Structure formats: structure tokens, C-alpha cells
Amino acid sequence: MAHRLSTKERILNAAERLFAERGFSETSLRLITSKAEVNLASVNYHFGSKKELIQAVLARYLDIAMPAMARALEAQEAEHALTLEEVFEAIVEPMMSVNEVRPNGTAIFLQLLGRGYIENQGHLRWFVTTNHGAVLDKIVQVVHQAAPHVPAVEVFWRMHFSLGTLVFTMSSYDALVDIARADFIESNDVESVLRRIIPYVAAGVSAPLPQFIHGSK
Amino acid sequence: MAHRLSTKERILNAAERLFAERGFSETSLRLITSKAEVNLASVNYHFGSKKELIQAVLARYLDIAMPAMARALEAQEAEHALTLEEVFEAIVEPMMSVNEVRPNGTAIFLQLLGRGYIENQGHLRWFVTTNHGAVLDKIVQVVHQAAPHVPAVEVFWRMHFSLGTLVFTMSSYDALVDIARADFIESNDVESVLRRIIPYVAAGVSAPLPQFIHGSK
DNA sequence: GCTTATTTTAAACGAACGTTTTAAATAATA
DNA sequence: TATTATTTAAAACGTTCGTTTAAAATAAGC
Numbered sequence: 001m002a003h004r005l006s007t008k009e010r011i012l013n014a015a016e017r018l019f020a021e022r023g024f025s026e027t028s029l030r031l032i033t034s035k036a037e038v039n040l041a042s043v044n045y046h047f048g049s050k051k052e053l054i055q056a057v058l059a060r061y062l063d064i065a066m067p068a069m070a071r072a073l074e075a076q077e078a079e080h081a082l083t084l085e086e087v088f089e090a091i092v093e094p095m096m097s098v099n100e101v102r103p104n105g106t107a108i109f110l111q112l113l114g115r116g117y118i119e120n121q122g123h124l125r126w127f128v129t130t131n132h133g134a135v136l137d138k139i140v141q142v143v144h145q146a147a148p149h150v151p152a153v154e155v156f157w158r159m160h161f162s163l164g165t166l167v168f169t170m171s172s173y174d175a176l177v178d179i180a181r182a183d184f185i186e187s188n189d190v191e192s193v194l195r196r197i198i199p200y201v202a203a204g205v206s207a208p209l210p211q212f213i214h215g216s217k
Numbered sequence: 218m219a220h221r222l223s224t225k226e227r228i229l230n231a232a233e234r235l236f237a238e239r240g241f242s243e244t245s246l247r248l249i250t251s252k253a254e255v256n257l258a259s260v261n262y263h264f265g266s267k268k269e270l271i272q273a274v275l276a277r278y279l280d281i282a283m284p285a286m287a288r289a290l291e292a293q294e295a296e297h298a299l300t301l302e303e304v305f306e307a308i309v310e311p312m313m314s315v316n317e318v319r320p321n322g323t324a325i326f327l328q329l330l331g332r333g334y335i336e337n338q339g340h341l342r343w344f345v346t347t348n349h350g351a352v353l354d355k356i357v358q359v360v361h362q363a364a365p366h367v368p369a370v371e372v373f374w375r376m377h378f379s380l381g382t383l384v385f386t387m388s389s390y391d392a393l394v395d396i397a398r399a400d401f402i403e404s405n406d407v408e409s410v411l412r413r414i415i416p417y418v419a420a421g422v423s424a425p426l427p428q429f430i431h432g433s434k
Numbered sequence: 435g436c437t438t439a440t441t442t443t444a445a446a447c448g449a450a451c452g453t454t455t456t457a458a459a460t461a462a463t464a
Numbered sequence: 465t466a467t468t469a470t471t472t473a474a475a476a477c478g479t480t481c482g483t484t485t486a487a488a489a490t491a492a493g494c
Contacts, residue, residue, distance in 0.1 A: 007441080023336060025242055028481065039443055044483060046441095118335055118388045119240060125392065153397075154413070160393060161417050164385025165378045171335045175342065176377060180370075196371070200378050200421040207420030210412050224471080245451065256473055261453060263471095 008046045010036040016057045020111035021174075024054055024119055055127055058116060061098060061109040066132040068094030073142050084146045084202040091139065092194050099190070107173055107190045114167030147206045154209060162201040169193060225263045227253040233274045237328035238391075241271055241336055272344055275333060278315060278326040283349040285311030290359050301363045301419040308356065309411050316407070324390055324407045331384030364423045371426060379418040386410060 005013070014036035018027045029050055033040045047053040072090040076082055082090075098105040116124035129136065144155045169176065173193065222230070231253035235244045246267055250257045264270040289307045293299055299307075315322040333341035346353065361372045386393065390410070 023242075025240075026336075029483090030481080039441095040482095041444085041484080042442070050482065114335065114385075118331065118385065119243075156397070157393075157410075157413050158417055160389070161382045161386060161414060164383075164389075165381045165421075168331075168335065168381025168385050169378060172377070172381075176374075180373065193374075195427050196374050197378060199424040199427050200375055203424030204382075204417040204421035207416040210416050246453090247451080256471095257452095258454080258474085259472070267452065 007036075007038050007042050010038055011043055011046065011053070012057055012060060015053060016060075016108055016112065019054065019057060019115065020108045023115050029053075051123070054116075054124070058112055058124065058127070059131070061105070061112065062128065062132055064101060065094055065098055065109060066135045068097060070135045070138060073138060077142060082142065082146045084143070084206055085198060087139075087142055087146050088198045088202055092198060095194065096191055104190075106194070107170055110167055110170035111173065114171040117163075117167060118171075143205065150206060150209070155205070158205045158207075161204060165197060165201055165204075169197065224253075224255050224259050227255055228260055228263065228270070229274055229277060232270060233277075233325055233329065236271065236274060236332065237325045240332050246270075268340070271333075271341070275329055275341065275344070276348070278322070278329065279345065279349055281318060282311055282315055282326060283352045285314060287352045287355060290355060294359060299359065299363045301360070301423055302415060304356075304359055304363050305415045305419055309415060312411065313408055321407075323411070324387055327384055327387035328390065331388040334380075334384060335388075360422065367423060367426070372422070375422045375424075378421060382414060382418055382421075386414065 011032060015027070015032045018032055018035065029043050030040055033043060043050070043053055047056055069091055072094050073087070076086060076090045095106050095109070098109055102108070113128075116128070140155060140159055143159060144150070144152060147155065150158070170190075170193075173190070176193075228249060232244070232249045235249055235252065246260050247257055250260060260267070260270055264273055286308055289311050290304070293303060293307045312323050312326070315326055319325070330345075333345070357372060357376055360376060361367070361369060364372065367375070387407075387410075390407070393410075
């Protein structure tokens with residue numbers, strides 16, 4: 001007979017889906033444990049607290065996606081100088097690879113990331129940057145190399161603009177494809193949306209500087 | 218002696234600040250009423266429910282900003298054909314004007330908008346689109362005119378990308394200026410950030426199309 | 435197989451939440 | 465000023481939440 005997943009895994013699987021859909025504080029442990037078909041107290045037994053469960057859910061994705069990104073960037077970097085599009089392609093590819101290890105993984109991962117950044121000020125931000133700050137710095141550095149005419153200050157801002165595009169789009173992904181479907185728009189799967197974002201953010205990052213930047217030092 | 222604001226206004230003023238900072242569901246009525254120095258029950262007396270208070274807070278901004286945007290777009294449109302930058306300038310200007318009627322109004326407004334879009338799926342989205350859908354359509358239409366080489370489908374997506382950039386940036390505005398200040402970045406006021414966004418989204422909206430678009434009809 | 439460690443279960447805890455109720459205070463009206 | 469309507473006030477309501485407890489069930493080790 002088929003092996004039933006461990007309680008820990010059942011909780012993580014149910015939690016990540018609900019967290020991505022409804023947000024962290026809108027998702028109760030009772031809802032998670034009922035969907036996972038495990039006892040309520042098992043969350044605190046296996047993870048300690050809800051906050052630690054949230055971090056465990058996110059860590060499961062970060063530990064896959066971030067090293068994959070680092071490898072992809074280094075592989076590209078070794079061969080030749082990168083264009084901005086290539087840099088963002090190298091970022092999207094490992095994100096899509098998460099889709100293979102877990103059904104709908106890419107969308108869930110990005111939605112979780114967005115929720116974490118907007119909802120719970122600080123605590124998750126700290127968790128991400130302290131555990132994967134090196135990769136994040138690497139990304140900024142490679143982007144800066146691919147767009148050398150853009151000052152570092154402006155790269156900083158524009159990378160956050162791009163992150164906003166990414167996580168907001170994925171956070172409202174379900175609503176967007178509903179509207180898009182009503183307007184007979186095709187190819188609305190996650191990968192297509194991500195590939196739509198690439199030229200947008202690439203053009204944005206390398207855009208001409210606003211005038212008021214020239215005036216200041 | 219100075220006139221004390223009405224209970225209704227005191228609630229709205231306290232609520233909008235806390236909602237923008239902490240999100241809707243993370244802000245209790247008890248916290249709002251204690252900051253506003255009014256009785257807890259007065260929220261339900263004056264607004265009916267927390268949900269209706271949220272809508273009232275948002276409506277106070279939407280009723281100012283959205284008509285102002287419509288007027289600004291029409292005024293520009295009457296004179297000459299618009300470039301994308303001019304379109305976005307015409308959108309930013311009325312947003313900044315909110316800053317004069319209420320201290321820090323622009324940041325609060327955009328943060329509320331972002332919270333509303335991401336946090337509470339649907340219910341606020343419906344509130345915005347049914348009350349100000351005409352202006353939103355107008356914006357998309359004018360943007361499409363200013364970037365006629367971009368298919369309507371792509372304009373749809375890219376306007377949502379731009380909205381994501383806008384609201385995500387303002388939602389994490391406080392955290393961003395903290396990081397930016399640590400890196401000796403100047404001119405981090407709300408208007409400067411908005412003016413940084415304009416060339417970014419303008420370039421993004423008019424970016425060359427991704428290859429896979431050409432293959433489909 | 436017996437003992438120990440680990441995991442699951444049911445029940446309850448205390449705190450915080452939005453909301454309602456009822457009475458007191460204030461304002462408006464005549 | 466007397467009466468009515470409006471607003472404020474304090475207290476409690478019923479729910480839901482994350483968490484804890486203590487016993488039952490299962491697994492592991494010898």
C-alpha cells in the first residue's frame with residue numbers, strides 16, 4: 001500500500017498552499033491541520049510555533065531556488081559578458097525548475113515571497129537576507145555589470161522595482177488570469193507570465209535616468 | 218480654544234496611518250480607537266463595521282485622487298499627443314497633490330492601495346473598480362495611445378506590472394529608505410521615489426515584445 | 435517481549451478579536 | 465426650559481486564535 005507522507009510534510013504541503021492563497025495571518029493553524037488531516041497540536045510539536053512554520057515553509061523553497069540561481073548566474077558569467085535579458089533569463093530558469101520538484105511550485109514560491117515582504121514587516125525580510133544575502137548581492141552585482149551605464153544607486157532602486165513587479169504579479173496571479181481569460185488572452189501559465197516580465201524589467205532597469213538625478217551629485 | 222476634530226475624523230486619521238503601516242487585518246479596532254482617543258464602540262456606531270471603515274478610509278483618498286487623475290489626463294490629451302513619460306507624469310502629479318490635503322498623504326494612499334490589492338483578495342478590488350473603473354479604463358486607453366506599437370494584451374499585463382512596482386515600492390517604502398539611508402543615498406522623499414519610477418515603468422511598458430508573443434496570433 | 439522514546443490525540447487555557455447592548459452624557463429642537 | 469435625538473461610554477458577548485497540557489497510541493531499542 002502507498003506510503004503516507006510524514007506529518008511534517010503533510011503540514012508543510014498544506015501550509016504553503018494556504019499561505020500563498022490567503023496570506024500568513026489570514027491562515028489559521030486549525031485550517032492548515034484540517035486540510036493536512038493531522039492533529040492541531042502537531043504544528044507546535046514539530047515546528048514550535050506558527051512563526052517557525054512560516055519560516056520552514058519559505059526555507060524549503062529558498063534552499064532550492066537560491067543556490068540554483070547562484071549556479072545559473074556563475075555558469076553564464078563564466079562564458080561571456082551577460083546582457084540584461086540573459087541575466088533575468090538566468091534568474092527565471094531556476095525559478096521555473098522549482099515547478100518540477102513541486103506542483104505549481106513557482107507560483108507558490110513567488111506568492112509566499114510577496115506575502116512575506118509586504119505582510120510581516122521585517123521578520124521575514126531578515127530571515128531571507130541573513131540566509132541568502134550572498135546570492136542577492138551576487139544578483140545585484142551581475143545586473144550592475146550588465147547595465148554599467150546605470151549608477152549603483154539607481155540599480156538598487158530598480159531591482160526593488162523589479163521585485164515589486166514580480167511578487168505583486170504573482171500575488172494577484174489568480175485574479176489576473178481570471179481577467180485575462182475573460183478577455184480571451186492565451187498562454188497565461190506561470191512561465192508565460194514570467195517570460196512577459198523579463199523584457200519589461202530589463203527595459204526598466206536599463207532605462208534612461210530621470211532628469212533630477214543629473215542635477216544632484 | 219482649538220476645535221477638536223470630530224470622532225469620525227479622528228478614527229479615519231488614526232486608521233489610515235495604522236492600516237498603511239501594519240495592514241488591515243493586523244490592525245485591531247482597539248488599537249485604532251486608543252490612538253484616536255475615542256471609544257471602541259464608536260467605530261461600529263459611525264461606520265457599521267471594520268470592513269466599512271476600511272472602505273471609508275480608502276474612499277477618502279480615491280475620491281480625491283481619481284477625479285484629479287482624470288482631469289489631468291484630459292487636460293494633457295487636449296493639447297497634443299502624449300508620450301509615455303507624459304502620461305505617467307500626469308498620473309503622478311495628482312497623486313502628489315494628495316500630499317497637500319493630508320500630511321504624508323501620497324505614501325499612505327499608495328500603501329493602502331497595495332495592502333488592499335494583495336491582502337484582502339477581491340472585496341477591495343471590487344470596491345475600487347466599481348467606483349472608479351471609468352478612470353482606470355481611461356488610463357489604460359491613454360497609455361495604449363502613447364504606445365501604439367504594443368498590443369492591447371501586452372498593455373494589460375504591463376500596466377499591472379507597473380501597478381506592482383508602484384504599490385510594492387510604497388508598501389516597503391519605510392524599509393527601503395532605511396536601507397537607502399544606510400548606503401548614503403539621498404533624496405528619498407516620496408516624490409523622488411515616484412519620479413524614479415516613471416522612467417522605469419515607461420521603458421518597461423514600451424519594451425520590445427518577448428519572442429514567444431510573435432509566434433501566437 | 436519489555437522498556438523506553440517518540441509521536442499523536444483530545445481537551446482546555448488565556449488572550450485578543452469584532453460586535454452588541456444598555457445606560458449615561460451631550461446636543462439639538464421647540 | 466422641557467423634550468427629543470444624537471453621540472459617547474463602559475461592560476459584556478460569543479468566537480476564534482496560538483499555545484499548552486496530559487494521557488493515549490505507536491515506534492524503537494535492547
